[in-house]
Amino acid sequence: MPTIGVKRDLLFKSLGRTYTDEEFQKLCFEFGLELDEVTTEKQMITKEQGGDSQLTAGASEEVIYRIDIPANRYDLLCIEGLVLGLLVFQKKISFPIYKAVNPSEGDLQKLIVKPDTAKIRPFVVAAILRNIKFNQDIYDSFIDLQDKLHQNICRKRSLVAIGTHDYDTVKGPFIYDAKPPKNIKFAPLNQSKEYTAEELMTLYSTHAQLKQYLHIIKDSSVYPVITDSNGVILSLPPIINSDHSKITLNTRNVLVECTATDLTKAKIVLDTLVCMFSQYCSNKYTVECVEVINTDGTLVLYPELKYRSEVVSLKKINRKIGISETPESVANLLTRMCLKSEITINGDDIKVAVPPSRHDVIHACDIYEDVAIAYGYNNIRRTLPKTNTIGQQFGINKLSDLLRHSIAEAGFTEALTFTLCSRDDITKKLNIGSIEDQPVVHISNPKNPGISSLSHDFTPRNLKNYCC
Numbered sequence: 433m434p435t436i437g438v439k440r441d442l443l444f445k446s447l448g449r450t451y452t453d454e455e456f457q458k459l460c461f462e463f464g465l466e467l468d469e470v471t472t473e474k475q476m477i478t479k480e481q482g483g484d485s486q487l488t489a490g491a492s493e494e495v496i497y498r499i500d501i502p503a504n505r506y507d508l509l510c511i512e513g514l515v516l517g518l519l520v521f522q523k524k525i526s527f528p529i530y531k532a533v534n535p536s537e538g539d540l541q542k543l544i545v546k547p548d549t550a551k552i553r554p555f556v557v558a559a560i561l562r563n564i565k566f567n568q569d570i571y572d573s574f575i576d577l578q579d580k581l582h583q584n585i586c587r588k589r590s591l592v593a594i595g596t597h598d599y600d601t602v603k604g605p606f607i608y609d610a611k612p613p614k615n616i617k618f619a620p621l622n623q624s625k626e627y628t629a630e631e632l633m634t635l636y637s638t639h640a641q642l643k644q645y646l647h648i649i650k651d652s653s654v655y656p657v658i659t660d661s662n663g664v665i666l667s668l669p670p671i672i673n674s675d676h677s678k679i680t681l682n683t684r685n686v687l688v689e690c691t692a693t694d695l696t697k698a699k700i701v702l703d704t705l706v707c708m709f710s711q712y713c714s715n716k717y718t719v720e721c722v723e724v725i726n727t728d729g730t731l732v733l734y735p736e737l738k739y740r741s742e743v744v745s746l747k748k749i750n751r752k753i754g755i756s757e758t759p760e761s762v763a764n765l766l767t768r769m770c771l772k773s774e775i776t777i778n779g780d781d782i783k784v785a786v787p788p789s790r791h792d793v794i795h796a797c798d799i800y801e802d803v804a805i806a807y808g809y810n811n812i813r814r815t816l817p818k819t820n821t822i823g824q825q826f827g828i829n830k831l832s833d834l835l836r837h838s839i840a841e842a843g844f845t846e847a848l849t850f851t852l853c854s855r856d857d858i859t860k861k862l863n864i865g866s867i868e869d870q871p872v873v874h875i876s877n878p879k880n881p882g883i884s885s886l887s888h889d890f891t892p893r894n895l896k897n898y899c900c
Contacts, residue, residue, distance in 0.1 A: 433500050434584055435468055436576075438511045440495040442569055446515040448524070460499060463521050464805040465508070469498040504792035506585055506700065507770075510577040512708045513789070520770050521806070527770045528717045530707050530788055532559070532737040540723045540733075542605035543689070547727045549610045552649060553593075553656040553669065555695040556608045557702045557734040558722035560599055561686040563714035571681055574709055581701050589645050592692040592701045593670030595658065597677035599685035602660040608691070610654040618665035619675045629655045629668060636671065645670055656691055687722075700791045702735050707789040737788040743781050744796050752797075753804045754812050765806035766799065 444450045451459065457467040473492040499514070507513040519525045534540060543558050566574070578594045586592040613629035620632060627635060633650055636642040648670055649655050658666045667673040669691040679686060688705055692698035706719045713719075721733045746759050757765070759775045763782055766773040771793070772785045786793045793799060804812070816822070840846060852875070855867045864870070 433503055434509060434580060435498050435500050436509055436511075436514070436580065437496045437498050438514065439569075440470075440497050443497060443511060443515065446511065447518060456497070459518065459522075462805075462808060463518060464502070466500040467497060468500045471496050471498060502792075503584065506581065506704045506791065507708065507789040509580040509584070509704075510573050510708055512573060512577075512711060516711075517770060521768050523768060527767075527772060527787065528711070530710065530737050531718045532721050532733070532735050533718055535560075535562075535720055540721060541687075542723045542725060544605055544607050544725045545727050546607065546609040548654055549608055549656060550727065551654055552610050552652050553691050553693055555692040555698055556658075556689060556724060557692075557695075557698045558606075558687065558689040558724065559702055559706050559735045560720040560722060561688065561706060561709060561713055562718075562720050563684055564686055564709065564712050565714075566679075566681045566683060566712070568681065570709075570712060571679075574679075577705065577708060581704065585697055585701060589670035590648055591694045591697045592690050594701060594705065595667040595669060595673050595689045595691070596679055597666050597673065597687040597689070598679050598683045599687040600683075601677050602664055602666060602687070603662055605661055606666070606687075606689075607659050607661075608656070608689075609659070610656050612653065613655045616655055616657050616665065616668060618668070620668070620672045621675050621678055623675055629657075632668065632671065642671060658689060658691070699734070699736060703737060703788045703791065706735055707737070707787075735788075739788065740786050742784045742786060742793070742796065742799060743776065744784060744799050746780055746782060748796070749782070749800055749803055752800050753807065754815065755807060757803075757807070762803055765803050768806050769802040771799065771802060 453467070453470055460467045472495060501508045508517060516525075516528075520527050541558075541560060543556060545554075545556060549556075574596070578596065581592075581594065582589050586594070613633070616629040617626050619626045633646055636646060656669050658669070660666060664676055665674050666677050666687075667689070677687075688702060690698045690702050692701075707717075710717050710719050719735055719737065721735070724732050724734055726732065746757075746762060749762055750756055759779055759782060763773040763775055766782065766784055770787065770790060772787075773782050775781075776783050784799055793802075836846065858870060858872060859865060859867045
């Protein structure tokens with residue numbers, strides 16, 4: 433479950449009122465979220481870096497709310513989506529209508545896909561945010577949402593990589609191609625010197641963030657690259673963008689491109705990003721289309737920003753959740769969850785409009801879940817299951833619980849099985865020999881090098897070893 437950090441004061445300003453921590457925690461719970469932690473930037477760095485005074489020197493003391501977000505709610509991974517969702521949930525505003533439009537002047541911008549991209553990263557989608565206004569908070573949120581999407585639905589850029597560019601610094605039509613790495617040369621983001629793609633692999637091999645993405649294309653004979661009509665390189669996906677087209681606080685038109693190995697995921701990522709930040713455009717909630725010319729000659733306009741309708745049964749909703757609500761009540765509950773709903777002519781079904789920002793809704797069950805959240809899980813009446821038997825504890829589990837208390841009272845320490853721990857923790861520190869002699873599973877790529885083994889041999893014959 434991803435966690436986002438939002439500045440408390442900025443959040444309250446956007447919501448239009450101030451909450452106590454308890455009040456906001458309650459609001460999050462009612463909306464299906466969880467306020468995980470109330471902290472500050474300084475405290476977060478101290479916790480992550482072990483209190484390094486150099487790293488915390490410039491850190492802010494501003495209060496930050498860390499909020500747990502469901503993994504499939506990509507629209508809530510930034511403060512813009514969170515605020516919109518909460519305001520609609522509280523019935524303070526109506527959910528906006530997102531539109532994909534042609535440019536008011538001139539022709540559609542084009543992005544031409546070359547055949548060699550099929551060897552490495554075949555798909556690309558794009559859109560333009562026109563007349564957007566950045567300040568530092570919006571800019572930071574824009575970058576942070578890209579990072580959250582990269583780590584979540586994009587699977588660390590392996591499925592989708594996002595590139596954002598100052599549209600006014602480049603000239604279309606744009607070309608998406610794949611070339612030998614020695615033929616790609618440009619100045620990467622925040623660098624003044626030009627490097628070939630081969631040199632960039634070496635340059636970023638020790639980079640704290642970028643080194644984890646190099647393997648995606650490093651061993652390929654060709655690397656994906658996006659250029660403009662003048663041959664200026666915009667990006668080397670999925671590694672890094674060009675310094676030439678980087679966005680700043682002064683950027684007014686943003687070209688968003690997403691290269692991918694999964695076209696469906698690319699569409700979701702593009703829709704999510706432009707929906708969240710189109711509210712800062714002069715023509716709110718409106719995005720300019722880009723025409724992608726595929727290798728087979730087909731022309732496709734992105735973003736799609738599709739709305740679709742789903743019809744769900746009122747009887748099924750009430751039965752699945754265990755409530756007895758009227759059609760009007762259920763339609764109102766769904767509308768509060770950003771799913772505008774109305775009653776069908778027969779009065780027995782609910783017609784639900786699923787917006788392009790809610791790609792998590794893929795089945796009727798997802799709609800039932802939103803009804804349950806808006807209704808309130810704590811408001812659902814508890815009932816016994818309508819079955820022939822009533823569940824009870826297994827005898828072996830009851831015996832284990834009784835033994836557990838007695839053994840603990842005798843001075844033994846209970847060890848949790850299937851627990852990630854370091855190799856030293858289950859060998860040297862327990863004085864039981866070498867790690868090679870122990871029947872444990874080893875994690876090949878642990879995120880934390882100090883935690884690399886999964887111990888599982890806590891059988892009675894070895895209990896004396898682990899409790900000594």
